[in-house]
């Protein structure tokens with residue numbers, strides 16, 4: 178699904194003494210099938226932006242286009258249900274997303290709500306619980322008796338159970354252990370490729386943005402100040418620093434190596450695996466730019 | 468070195484009525500010295516939060532003993548001891564009571580009988596320490612996730628505790644916010660001899676601790692200096708944990724045929740080794 182934000186502004190508690198502007202003139206085009214990362218420091222407006230992507234928030238100014246649906250400031254929104262079925266959001270704090278008495282029921286809720294037959298909903302729930310590393314015995318527990326990491330997995334399973342075509346992820350792995358992070362990021366990537374999803378990832382992990390995304394946008398003080406491909410964005414460390422961000426660890430390490438070598442490597446590497454390969458070529462004297 | 472906190476064969480289960488129920492933590496013993504920085508690592512569900520709650524009396528063990536500041540923690544001394552401990556949880560939302568940010572930070576102080584004059588100063592100081600002084604009158608619920616967490620940390624710092632327990636408290640912050648909070652805590656520790664127990668998945672943070680406790684399935688798996696713990700390498704990965712960047716990078720370089728003399732935990736050492744073993748022979 179093609180997503181466009183045109184000159185989007187948003188104010189919380191608009192026209193009250195508590196009015197708080199969170200977005201200013203945001204322009205962003207997320208083409209169907211792309212993997213878009215959104216980065217930016219805390220309070221820069223990322224979560225506010227994401228909530229426009231399924232009509233949870235309506236823009237105070239500007240236009241949000243979700244596929245064929247146009248949501249325009251000041252106009253009455255049309256029926257959002259079809260679009261909400263297609264756009265799955267995993268929120269920053271998964272506890273807010275959980276409510277049912279058992280984990281199984283919680284995961285099944287979304288599909289049931291959108292008319293998926295009970296048997297199919299349960300099948301999906303069990304498969305996903307397994308894929309997300311939730312043990313069988315957890316399914317009958319209350320979601321509120323789980324550890325934080327397990328709650329997050331339940332919330333993610335609940336969203337994936339709707340089989341959305343757009344996956345919107347607000348720091349989906351915060352609080353997961355390292356293996357869990359990697360497994361779940363790999364699962365998202367796998368689904369993205371296999372099902373041709375459009376994926377929007379808000380993350381504090383520059384490493385994840387560099388590894389998985391094909392487009393990166395930077396939010397800063399409520400504005401979308403920069404967007405482009407990961408190589409351009411992460412290669413410009415001065416610019417990143419202006420927005421209180423740093424390059425991924427592997428990029429900073431590459432810079433240290435280059436400082437020691439006294440010359441740059443042939444290409445900027447966005448993952449550890451790429452850098453190991455590039456350095457081994459350099460060691461063997463296989464540089465291109467000699 | 469004097470001990471400030473210790474656990475002795477502590478066992479806890481959330482469903483004590485069920486005989487077969489899995490224990491959230493089982494037979495855990497360790498001792499923390501006054502002024503130490505301890506990192507606690509372990510997979511999700513390994514019992515870290517349960518252990519943190521046992522340490523400040525939010526939970527009491529079914530068997531074993533928790534000792535804090537020389538006393539066995541019990542219902543009678545709980546409040547006295549808790550006033551010496553600051554605790555910050557992973558999810559800030561459940562921690563707010565005040566209508567504004569400054570009320571919220573003041574609340575804990577008021578509860579602990581801090582005089583009004585000192586209270587105002589401490590509220591401002593601690594909010595400045597986490598760079599949230601501009602938000603004194605904001606409603607906590609209107610802050611972004613990371614901002615909320617900084618307020619929660621300010622609330623704990625305002626108490627000037629002897630022991631600070633951080634339960635994945637920085638996991639919702641951006642990298643710079645995380646670094647700011649951690650260096651604030653480090654500075655405070657130098658000035659006030661604070662003891663820190665930090666539950667974390669961030670191995671670069673754990674690398675800077677005095678000692679690391681590793682939990683696995685409710686049991687203590689290992690304890691030692693970062694050097695001792697991380698030299699276990701792949702064994703940690705099998706527990707669902709990770710290795711510091713320099714170690715992972717070093718392993719990948721070796722696998723790709725780049726010569727290295729040693730295992731390294733710091734990037735600087737690794738860069739040097741890459742240089743001397745391959746380019747400057």
Ligand SMILES: Nc1ncnc2c1ncn2[C@@H]1O[C@H](COP(=O)(O)OP(=O)(O)O)[C@@H](O)[C@H]1O
Pocket residue numbers: 189190197198199217218219220221222223224225226608609610611612613614
């Ligand atoms: N419900 C709300 N009411 C008022 N202000 C809010 C609310 N939620 C967020 N804000 C403010 O909007 C700004 C952007 O917040 P948010 O989108 O959550 O940032 P991010 O996700 O990048 O950390 C922040 O300054 C925050 O304080």
Ligand SMILES: Nc1ncnc2c1ncn2[C@@H]1O[C@H](COP(=O)(O)OP(=O)(O)O)[C@@H](O)[C@H]1O
Pocket residue numbers: 321322323324325326481490491509510511512513514515516517518
């Ligand atoms: N309130 C609770 N009720 C029942 N079981 C719980 C509760 N909180 C945690 N548990 C269980 O106790 C175990 C340890 O959880 P926890 O201490 O939260 O782990 P960690 O903090 O390492 O992720 C897990 O199996 C978890 O499911």
Ligand SMILES: [Mg+2]
Pocket residue numbers: 223224225269347611612
């Ligand atoms: Mg956010």
Ligand SMILES: [Mg+2]
Pocket residue numbers: 324325515516517634
């Ligand atoms: Mg925990």
